[in-house]
């Protein structure tokens with residue numbers, strides 16, 4: 001079951017994506033269990049739109065991102081990019097798609113090679129697009145820097161000479177250097193200062209308008225997601241809990257987890273701290289062997305007998321609103 | 336308007352830090368580390384005198400002749416003037432004095448020390464060059480391709496080739512050559528298009544050949560562990576006892592027995608670099624594996640290797656001196672610091688300079704390399720750098 005029908009307009013379609021990491025112990029490194037990092041994730045993204053992927057730390061967002069980039073092999077499911085399944089492609093077969101899908105990382109300090117100047121970093125991508133000569137590259141590099149709001153003087157500098165926000169701009173420029181259609185942004189602002197966050201988000205939005213980019217925007221900050229995204233997927237422990245257009249998620253959240261997340265948002269106008277939700281982090285060993293039934297039930301304020309026994313499927317409550325919860329109202333058209 | 340002011344005017348982002356190259360930064364920090372600086376100065380002096388010494392002591396009629404025997408002038412103390420009456424003009428030392436005295440055959444110790452400096456320098460650098468090259472290769476292989484599995488057929492081909500080579504060197508010419516031919520034929524067949532096609536439809540009986548065995552990482556690192564089980568000085572002694580004594584054999588043997596540390600360093604660095612975001616970004620751009628290794632990983636992994644290489648030079652010099660002292664080193668007419676020391680120990684009370692001068696030279700040079708290496712480590716390690 002995947003949350004969309006009109007296949008033709010999708011840029012990216014993820015179907016039942018799965019990734020289990022083995023847990024190895026002991027001298028012989030035997031596999032004693034599996035971390036179900038991503039399980040049954042289905043999403044779609046239309047051209048020129050932004051898909052927000054929200055969830056707490058460790059719920060598998062980065063794992064999904066790395067699988068979209070084919071930096072990590074998936075254990076099951078399909079990733080269709082413009083209708084082509086890119087799961088498990090060899091390096092050679094993946095080559096044509098490399099230019100189309102790019103990534104911006106969370107950590108501005110680890111995402112740039114400390115031994116390469118900004119110019120060298122950006123020219124790697126240009127080399128791939130076929131601009132060979134050193135002098136031929138100078139002009140496109142300056143154009144890329146201008147695109148992300150950096151002065152052309154940055155070209156001969158090393159990453160350590162820049163602030164976090166500036167490095168993030170350079171990371172964005174690197175992603176843009178191969179003229180991608182889809183950019184996966186893995187928490188691009190969560191390591192930055194609040195004032196800088198706004199600049200980077202506006203930059204991303206501006207670039208989308210100018211270049212017609214599509215984004216998968218990963219975040220744990222619902223405010224940012226609400227501002228930037230057209231579609232929102234709420235993820236919990238490797239599964240999508242709710243998936244809908246941004247307005248619906250914010251105005252009519254149907255999953256208890258989404259409601260908890262929204263309640264925990266600080267109110268920007270009043271500046272008041274959010275009320276305590278009573279949701280402390282659980283013991284980590286649950287990550288290894290999730291209990292039977294709904295993954296969220298241990299923390300769910302509205303849990304039910306059925307939740308303990310069976311894991312609900314992601315089901316439509318509306319044409320474009322999907323929820324994984326036994327309590328969700330049934331699809332309106334089916335009544 | 337200058338470019339600076341225009342970019343300000345348009346609100347473009349500029350780096351806050353003043354422009355400083357990596358080298359300037361490095362030099363600024365290095366100058367503050369007195370000990371490392373002293374190490375570098377002594378090293379430069381040693382390097383200079385070894386090169387100059389090589390020029391002045393080699394050739395048909397060298398300025399300083401380390402092999403010139405003047406029996407009537409034996410065991411003269413440092414700074415002694417020669418007895419002019421008994422010496423031919425060409426036998427007189429340069430400057431009219433024996434700067435470091437003479438040994439039991441009346442040879443000029445200063446000339447011998449100069450010649451020995453060149454031996455120490457080349458042994459140190461060539462041996463470390465060999466060991467670093469092997470270490471980077473093995474460590475890089477283990478770190479980057481470590482999780483690949485080796486197939487049984489690959490192990491078998493290697494075994495056949497090695498067996499062939501050792502049979503050949505051991506004297507069984509015919510069988511060795513046959514094994515080599517067989518191994519190479521197998522190798523070429525398996526990479527030929529025909530072999531690749533056959534690979535997919537292997538009969539069930541031969542399917543076991545394509546079975547996965549060890550991981551590359553396991554193979555290399557267990558081999559390193561085995562190498563480290565042998566006390567390396569005795570390993571070198573054994574090998575040197577079997578080989579003809581020559582300076583090249585010493586260099587190669589020291590190089591072949593001291594790469595394990597470098598391999599471990601490089602592997603550890605590669606394992607952590609492989610997970611770094613900038614490496615993932617390069618892969619996502621579609622940069623090829625070789626370019627990722629040589630442009631992104633090696634430059635970031637080289638710092639600890641440089642440090643261990645510097646320390647390795649010191650230990651190679653020490654090993655060579657030790658071998659020469661025991662009589663397994665560079666063969667006699669050639670002077671090295673180790674055999675000057677070894678010859679001098681018989682006269683330690685009559686002519687103490689024969690042991691003190693080479694001993695002090697070894698001490699100072701080894702110490703300077705160690706100080707320089709440790710200074711380098713402090714500077715190249717960003718965490719230690721912040722402390723200063």
Ligand SMILES: Nc1ncnc2c1ncn2[C@@H]1O[C@H](COP(=O)(O)OP(=O)(O)OP(=O)(O)O)[C@@H](O)[C@H]1O
Nearest residue numbers: 021022035037056057058059060061062063064287
């Ligand atoms: N290489 C790996 N080996 C084993 N387990 C892994 C690996 N990578 C991730 N995991 C596990 O998978 C789960 C999801 O990790 P992931 O990095 O995708 O989370 P995330 O949602 O990106 O978290 P964050 O918000 O902190 O970045 C975690 O429980 C993590 O421990």
Ligand SMILES: [Mg+2]
Nearest residue numbers: 061062063186
């Ligand atoms: Mg993450």
